[in-house]
Amino acid sequence: MSIRGANLLTLDGMSREAILDVLDTAESFFEVNQRTIKKVPVLKGRVVASLFFEESTRTRLSFETAAKRLGADVVSLAVASSSVKKGESLRDTISTIDALGLDAVVLRHRSSGAALQVSRYVPHVRVVNAGDGQHQHPTQGLLDAFTVRQILAERHGVVASVSGSSLFEGLRVLIVGDIRHSRVARSDIAAYSALGAEVKVAAPGTLLPPSLEGWPVTVSSDFEEALAWADVVGLLRLQHERGTGSYVPSLSEFTSTFGLTATRVPLLKPDAIVMHPGPMNRGVEIDSDVADLPQSVITRQVANGVPVRMAVLYLSLAEKKEL
Amino acid sequence: MTHHEERQDRQRGLAFVVKSQLLTAEDVSRAMKRMAHEVIERNQGLDNVTVVGIQRGGVAIAEQLATLLGGIGQVAVPVAALDVTYYRDDIGEHPLKGASMTTLRDDLTNRTVVLVDDVLFTGRTIRAAFAALADWGRPTAVQLAVLVDRGHRELPIRPDFVGKNLPTALSESVRATLDGVWLGSGVAR
Amino acid sequence: MNLVIRGGTIVGPDTVFRADIRIESGVIVAVGEALSTANATIIDASGCWVGPAFVDIHTHLREPGREAAETIASGALAAAMGGFSAVVAMPNTEPALDNVPLVSYVLAQGAKTAIDVAVAGAITLGRKGESLAPLAELAALGVRLFTDDGTGVQNPLVMRRALEYAAPLGLRLAQHCEDEQLANGGVMNEGVLSAQLGLAGRSAVAEELMVQRDIALVRLTGGRVHFLHLSTATSLAMVTAARLEGLDVTCEVAPHHFVLSEEACRTFDPQFKVHPPLRPEADRAALHAALSTGAIDAVATDHAPHTPELKDLAFDEAPAGMLGLEHVAALTNEALGANPVAFFNLLSRGPARIAQLRASDARVGLSAHGGVIMVGEDANVVVFDPSQTWVGDRNALHSKATNTPYHGRPLVGRVRSTIVKGRLVVHEGVLQ
Numbered sequence: 001m002s003i004r005g006a007n008l009l010t011l012d013g014m015s016r017e018a019i020l021d022v023l024d025t026a027e028s029f030f031e032v033n034q035r036t037i038k039k040v041p042v043l044k045g046r047v048v049a050s051l052f053f054e055e056s057t058r059t060r061l062s063f064e065t066a067a068k069r070l071g072a073d074v075v076s077l078a079v080a081s082s083s084v085k086k087g088e089s090l091r092d093t094i095s096t097i098d099a100l101g102l103d104a105v106v107l108r109h110r111s112s113g114a115a116l117q118v119s120r121y122v123p124h125v126r127v128v129n130a131g132d133g134q135h136q137h138p139t140q141g142l143l144d145a146f147t148v149r150q151i152l153a154e155r156h157g158v159v160a161s162v163s164g165s166s167l168f169e170g171l172r173v174l175i176v177g178d179i180r181h182s183r184v185a186r187s188d189i190a191a192y193s194a195l196g197a198e199v200k201v202a203a204p205g206t207l208l209p210p211s212l213e214g215w216p217v218t219v220s221s222d223f224e225e226a227l228a229w230a231d232v233v234g235l236l237r238l239q240h241e242r243g244t245g246s247y248v249p250s251l252s253e254f255t256s257t258f259g260l261t262a263t264r265v266p267l268l269k270p271d272a273i274v275m276h277p278g279p280m281n282r283g284v285e286i287d288s289d290v291a292d293l294p295q296s297v298i299t300r301q302v303a304n305g306v307p308v309r310m311a312v313l314y315l316s317l318a319e320k321k322e323l
Numbered sequence: 324m325t326h327h328e329e330r331q332d333r334q335r336g337l338a339f340v341v342k343s344q345l346l347t348a349e350d351v352s353r354a355m356k357r358m359a360h361e362v363i364e365r366n367q368g369l370d371n372v373t374v375v376g377i378q379r380g381g382v383a384i385a386e387q388l389a390t391l392l393g394g395i396g397q398v399a400v401p402v403a404a405l406d407v408t409y410y411r412d413d414i415g416e417h418p419l420k421g422a423s424m425t426t427l428r429d430d431l432t433n434r435t436v437v438l439v440d441d442v443l444f445t446g447r448t449i450r451a452a453f454a455a456l457a458d459w460g461r462p463t464a465v466q467l468a469v470l471v472d473r474g475h476r477e478l479p480i481r482p483d484f485v486g487k488n489l490p491t492a493l494s495e496s497v498r499a500t501l502d503g504v505w506l507g508s509g510v511a512r
Numbered sequence: 513m514n515l516v517i518r519g520g521t522i523v524g525p526d527t528v529f530r531a532d533i534r535i536e537s538g539v540i541v542a543v544g545e546a547l548s549t550a551n552a553t554i555i556d557a558s559g560c561w562v563g564p565a566f567v568d569i570h571t572h573l574r575e576p577g578r579e580a581a582e583t584i585a586s587g588a589l590a591a592a593m594g595g596f597s598a599v600v601a602m603p604n605t606e607p608a609l610d611n612v613p614l615v616s617y618v619l620a621q622g623a624k625t626a627i628d629v630a631v632a633g634a635i636t637l638g639r640k641g642e643s644l645a646p647l648a649e650l651a652a653l654g655v656r657l658f659t660d661d662g663t664g665v666q667n668p669l670v671m672r673r674a675l676e677y678a679a680p681l682g683l684r685l686a687q688h689c690e691d692e693q694l695a696n697g698g699v700m701n702e703g704v705l706s707a708q709l710g711l712a713g714r715s716a717v718a719e720e721l722m723v724q725r726d727i728a729l730v731r732l733t734g735g736r737v738h739f740l741h742l743s744t745a746t747s748l749a750m751v752t753a754a755r756l757e758g759l760d761v762t763c764e765v766a767p768h769h770f771v772l773s774e775e776a777c778r779t780f781d782p783q784f785k786v787h788p789p790l791r792p793e794a795d796r797a798a799l800h801a802a803l804s805t806g807a808i809d810a811v812a813t814d815h816a817p818h819t820p821e822l823k824d825l826a827f828d829e830a831p832a833g834m835l836g837l838e839h840v841a842a843l844t845n846e847a848l849g850a851n852p853v854a855f856f857n858l859l860s861r862g863p864a865r866i867a868q869l870r871a872s873d874a875r876v877g878l879s880a881h882g883g884v885i886m887v888g889e890d891a892n893v894v895v896f897d898p899s900q901t902w903v904g905d906r907n908a909l910h911s912k913a914t915n916t917p918y919h920g921r922p923l924v925g926r927v928r929s930t931i932v933k934g935r936l937v938v939h940e941g942v943l944q
Contacts, residue, residue, distance in 0.1 A: 004418075004419060012708065021421075024421060025421060025422070027424075028406065028408075028409075028421070028422035028423070028424065028425075031424055031425055032409070032425075035425075035458065035459075036430070036458070036459075037458040037459075039458075040409035040410060040455075041409070041410060041454065042408075042409040042410070042411075042414055043414075070409075089820075089821050089822075089824040089825060090824060090825060090826055091824040092821075092824070109826065110826075111826030111827060111828045111829060112709055112710040112711050112780065112826075112827065112828065113709065113711070113780025113826065113827045114780075114826045116779070116780045117780055117781075117826065117827070120781075132710075133710050133711075133826075133828065134710030134711070134712075135709055135710030135711070136710070161424075180707075181710075183710060186708075186710060209707030210702050210703065210706065210707055210713055210715075211703050211704040211706075211707045212707070213704045214704055214708070215707075215708075314409075314419075315419065318414050318415055318419055319415065319418065319419045320415050320416075
């Protein structure tokens with residue numbers, strides 16, 4: 001199902017066609033972002049609320065920039081630092097904000113499922129999930145796929161927006177690290193596999209989900225072999241500030257077994273694409289020097305966040321909702 | 324046109340169905356040459372002219388016009404494509420169209436822009452194009468060239484150069500390309 | 513008040529038969545055909561089952577401490593609407609029911625309601641799992657069941673001491689089986705779905721380990737354990753095996769565990785959050801199938817009211833628990849099919865035996881429940897229409913709370929009348 005006129009809550013189960021619709025649309029907004037005046041009036045007069053119950057300056061700025069470049073008015077509420085504390089009813093918060101006359105809510109929440117819940121409370125408002133707990137971070141999955149396609153299109157000298165999913169056929173993607181707690185992993189796996197890539201995961205046993213049944217992935221038994229195998233290596237943030245560090249004996253052991261260290265870089269294919277959703281723990285999942293290698297496309301991921309989020313907001317909001 | 328939109332058109336029974344051919348390729352070619360001469364005459368040269376074609380139907384026509392202008396004037400006339408989807412005033416009224424690429428890069432300040440489209444109808448696409456052009460600076464003048472003017476204006480917009488004036492009924496649609504012009508029904512994308 | 517229940521099918525512990533019942537002064541005075549209706553309110557029971565009113569051994573009445581969600585009075589109304597003549601109030605109130613004044617208070621409040629309210633006392637002080645509550649003093653008030661429900665007694669040594677202390681007093685310890693360390697704050701069943709939804713899982717093993725541990729402790733101490741809301745096929749199999757071994761263990765299942773599966777959590781609707789969590793379909797089906805085999809002693813609601821403010825939180829932040837009193841009879845009926853004997857054994861006779869509320873038990877201050885329909889018995893009777901269809905509606909509940917997972921669900925079978933101690937409390941489906 002397309003996200004046109006609809007909410008974007010999860011990439012799980014999203015069709016290849018619907019993902020490509022976003023990626024292709026994002027190409028036109030990528031061009032808009034190359035202009036001197038990086039703004040179009042397509043959402044003029046619409047009100048987009050960005051509600052971040054969990055602080056994420058990077059994602060919030062990216063979404064708000066996207067909304068503003070579409071001409072929308074942005075109501076920003078960094079709930080994490082406002083009076084709304086853990087335990088306030090999600091419904092109450094949303095009702096209050098909704099009284100401002102919203103067209104869309106961009107929601108970041110520490111709880112899995114929060115975006116889906118909010119979409120039930122305000123069915124007349126389009127909800128875009130900007131990350132819910134350990135569940136999904138759909139725009140991250142989309143911008144990662146967009147970035148990979150853009151790089152491959154450049155290499156092959158083809159136009160990304162007409163290449164469809166062809167560049168993903170047979171592409172080998174390795175996702176490394178805290179799969180268990182990562183919403184980015186869940187969205188990335190859904191996006192890459194829907195587009196036809198082969199996805200492998202590598203993690204210590206404690207950082208794999210309790211079950212991978214039904215996931216379109218295989219588990220790597222040898223991290224270094226998998227590094228040599230991969231065309232794309234997606235690293236995940238080890239969220240040790242949330243106690244996930246206790247899932248491994250020590251951060252240094254994690255780094256020595258599953259970190260992309262300088263000594264492992266020679267294992268990579270020369271044209272491998274190294275990604276990280278940020279913010280990086282330099283020296284934990286990735287060596288400081290490695291993050292700055294030419295294979296690393298981390299800043300490009302950040303830059304592509306804006307056109308991809310513009311495409312999402314445009315498709316979701318500009319199309320009349322078919323009720 | 325994306326697959327998505329093609330399918331939507333089919334589902335809605337909106338595919339273009341030809342009723343009659345109004346101009347042949349040869350007719351179009353003659354009209355294009357005449358317009359090229361009119362552009363040069365009006366601007367007393369081509370030094371400051373940039374041709375801008377509106378996506379999607381106007382782009383091929385703009386490229387041909389620029390080629391003709393270049394041939395006559397013995398200069399390279401810059402030409403670019405402009406997509407106006409994101410500047411339209413009817414967003415949300417119809418199923419969304421995927422935008423095509425805008426290739427316009429240069430600042431248009433102090434240039435004379437010849438804006439090109441295939442068919443001039445209500446004038447709303449041209450209005451959107453004016454809004455878009457404003458983001459590329461302040462041209463000395465904007466002139467409008469269309470292959471076909473089919474009437475039914477909803478805004479006070481008049482073309483400077485017209486390939487062919489064709490009176491039509493509102494219910495009809497017109498497909499105008501370098502290969503010819505046809506009258507029909509449905510969406511003439 | 514004299515009552516005649518006419519034209520119903522009387523459901524006994526083994527058989528059913530057609531008869532009228534006459535009730536006078538709180539007691540059944542006649543059972544037979546075409547009884548006189550002189551000076552009596554007539555209850556038309558044609559097409560209905562007539563049996564001992566239901567007993568819920570797992571009701572959270574929330575008073576004292578969380579009266580915004582439920583009170584003893586409101587919970588009693590909901591119970592009566594659900595066909596119950598008695599409920600056992602769970603002790604995880606605020607503060608916990610671990611002392612004589614508090615238990616006396618709940619019993620006194622219960623006595624003001626139309627039904628019998630028994631109390632389950634806390635096993636440990638403050639339900640902290642550390643030192644024993646005054647079990648003997650509370651037993652003197654009539655308390656027969658003890659539990660730290662909400663959580664289980666985590667420390668095996670404390671549980672062993674409790675069993676050793678309770679056994680000679682004739683008391684039964686009811687255990688919420690989940691090892692909290694292994695459950696690790698999980699919010700739904702751990703498995704394929706929790707991994708997909710990014711919700712922290714509570715492993716089935718967290719429950720099964722404690723079931724296994726407590727069976728071993730019963731074997732060691734000769735005590736009696738009642739297993740609350742078993743939710744997995746493995747748990748049930750262990751309890752069945754322990755029973756065959758001759759250990760004094762009993763068990764209940766909650767309606768949500770045989771009606772709903774973890775699939776419901778896919779909506780992230782906190783109405784479906786409960787501990788132990790909703791399990792995979794295979795476990796649900798196994799519990800469903802076991803209802804009619806005798807492996808399960810009682811269906812118990814785990815009626816757990818929460819205010820909308822709390823249930824509107826995100827899934828992982830919302831409290832666990834759901835309502836059950838007003839829908840459990842329909843859900844059990846639907847699950848059993850036309851099996852009136854098992855229906856009354858699970859909803860009335862089994863739970864009354866576990867809670868020691870039968871005529872043969874040494875009771876204090878309460879009438880007899882879960883008996884048979886015969887002359888001389890206390891008139892705690894329910895008239896249940898097994899074929900009436902209706903739809904669950906959170907706005908039509910008598911409970912103060914609205915956190916039912918059955919809103920909008922078609923239901924089959926409905927309580928027509930509830931008679932408690934000879935009083936017609938619910939008549940024609942309406943509270944009197």
